[in-house]
Amino acid sequence: MPKPILICTVGGSPEPILTAIRDLEPAFVLFFCTGEDPATGKPGSQLMIRGKGTPVKIGRDAYARYLPNIPTHLGLSEDAYEDTLVPSDDLDHAVAIMTQAIADLRKGFPEAACIADYTGGTKTMTAALVMASLDAEGVELQLITGARSDLVRVRDGSEGPLAVSAEGIRLRRAMTPLLDAWQRFGYGEAADGLARLRKPRDPNLRAELQIAKDLSQAFDAWDRFDHAAALAQLQVYSPRLGRACGAYLAALKVMTAEGDAKRWPARLWDLWLNAQRRADQCRYDDAVARLYRLLEWTAQWLLSTHEIDTSNLDPAQIPESLNISPGPDGKYQAGLRNAWALAAHHLGGDVATFWETESSHLLDLLKIRNYSILAHGDQPIASGDWETFRAWVQSALIPLLDAQSKAVGLKTLAPQLPQRPLWRNHQS
Structure with a gap:
C-alpha cells in the first residue's frame, strides 16, 4: 500500500502541520498558503513554507522557539511537497484553486490515500478545503485537536490527528439533487441516480439510501401504472412510514383488488x-x-x-338511434x-x-x-x-x-x- 498524500491549510500555528506530517509520514504534501497582504505588505503563511532563516515560531512568549521553515525542519525534499497560494478571504476563488490543485495532485498519486487536514489557516481557507475535498473523489478529512485550557487554542504538546467522517455529508449532497426530481414527479430519474451512488459504510446512512431508492422505484412503478409492484415496495416500509403512506397504500390495495367493484x-x-x-x-x-x-x-x-x-x-x-355495424370479425x-x-x-x-x-x-x-x-x-x-x-x-x-x-x-x-x-x- 503506497504512503498517503497530505493536503493542509497553513495558518499562523505550525504545530498542527508538524503533528500531521509526523503522524502520517506522507509521500507528498500539498500546502495551501496565503501570500503577502496587498494592503499592509505583511507576509502571509507562505513564509512558513518558503521563508529564509527561522520564520517558524513554536510556543508563546518567553517559551517561544524559532525554527527553519516547515519543509526544512522536517527534512522534506523539494520533490516531496508543493505550496499553492490561495486568497485568505475569497471563498469562491479559494475553492476553485483548491479543487483544481487537488485534481492535479490525484492524477500524480492515483493509488494513494489522500488526507485533507483543515486545521490551520483562515476560516475561509478551512471552509474552502472542506468544500473542495467533499467534491473530490477519495479525499478524507482530518483535524488536529487536543486538550484545551481555554477557548483560544489547543494546549501545545497535546495535539493529535482526528479522522473526520464526511460520509453522511457526501451522501446527502449527492442525494439532494436526485431527490429534487420528486418535485417534478421524476421518480424514475431519482431511482436511477440513487442506484448509482456508492453504498456508504455506515449502516444508518446505508438504510437512508436504501429507502430513498426503494420508494423512488415504488412511485416510479405507480407512475407507470404498475400498481402491484408499487404496492409490494411500499408495504415493506409501511411500519416505518406509518400514516405518511396510509392513503397511498389504501389506494393501491383498492386498485389491485381483483373482483372489487x-x-x-x-x-x-x-x-x-x-x-x-x-x-x-x-x-x-x-x-x-x-x-x-x-x-x-x-x-x-x-x-x-x-x-x-x-x-x-x-x-x-x-x-335504433345508434348506427353500429359489425367489424371484419363480426x-x-x-x-x-x-x-x-x-x-x-x-x-x-x-x-x-x-x-x-x-x-x-x-x-x-x-x-x-x-x-x-x-x-x-x-x-x-x-x-x-x-x-x-x-x-x-x-x-x-x-x-x-x-x-x-x-x-x-x-x-x-x-x-x-x-x-x-x-x-x-x-x-x-
Whole structure:
C-alpha cells in the first residue's frame, strides 16, 4: 500500500502541520498558503513554507522557539511537497484553486490515500478545503485537536490527528439533487441516480439510501401504472412510514383488488392524476392522450356495471338511434362517442344528463386530441389547449365520476403522488 498524500491549510500555528506530517509520514504534501497582504505588505503563511532563516515560531512568549521553515525542519525534499497560494478571504476563488490543485495532485498519486487536514489557516481557507475535498473523489478529512485550557487554542504538546467522517455529508449532497426530481414527479430519474451512488459504510446512512431508492422505484412503478409492484415496495416500509403512506397504500390495495367493484373507478381517478403529472412536466400530448383514455374508459366502466362490453356488444344492446355495424370479425364494437351514447341510453339519470349537456363540448375538445402527433395529426399540443381540455374534464367529467364512484362504495379518492420524500419528517 503506497504512503498517503497530505493536503493542509497553513495558518499562523505550525504545530498542527508538524503533528500531521509526523503522524502520517506522507509521500507528498500539498500546502495551501496565503501570500503577502496587498494592503499592509505583511507576509502571509507562505513564509512558513518558503521563508529564509527561522520564520517558524513554536510556543508563546518567553517559551517561544524559532525554527527553519516547515519543509526544512522536517527534512522534506523539494520533490516531496508543493505550496499553492490561495486568497485568505475569497471563498469562491479559494475553492476553485483548491479543487483544481487537488485534481492535479490525484492524477500524480492515483493509488494513494489522500488526507485533507483543515486545521490551520483562515476560516475561509478551512471552509474552502472542506468544500473542495467533499467534491473530490477519495479525499478524507482530518483535524488536529487536543486538550484545551481555554477557548483560544489547543494546549501545545497535546495535539493529535482526528479522522473526520464526511460520509453522511457526501451522501446527502449527492442525494439532494436526485431527490429534487420528486418535485417534478421524476421518480424514475431519482431511482436511477440513487442506484448509482456508492453504498456508504455506515449502516444508518446505508438504510437512508436504501429507502430513498426503494420508494423512488415504488412511485416510479405507480407512475407507470404498475400498481402491484408499487404496492409490494411500499408495504415493506409501511411500519416505518406509518400514516405518511396510509392513503397511498389504501389506494393501491383498492386498485389491485381483483373482483372489487371499487377497483375500476379507483384506477380511473389514478389516470386523471397521472394526466396532471404529465402536464406538470409540460408533456401536454401525453397528458391529453390520458384524458382521452379517461373519457373512453369511464364510459366503458359505466357500461360494464350493466354487463355491457363495448368490445363485443350484443346487437340487442344497441338502440335504433345508434348506427353500429359489425367489424371484419363480426363483432359489434363501440368507440368513445358511441360508448357514451350507449351509457346514456342504458344508465339514464346523471349519465344521460351529462351526455345530453356535454356531448357537443366533448366533440369540440376531441379535435385537440385528434390533431396531436399521438393521435391522427402532426401538431404538438400547447399548454393552452391542455388547460382548456383539463378545465372541462375537471368541471364536467370529474363530478360525474366522483358520484358514480361513491355509488359503488369508493368513498375516498387517492391523493396526488408525493413531491417530497415521505420518510422525512413524517408522523407515525
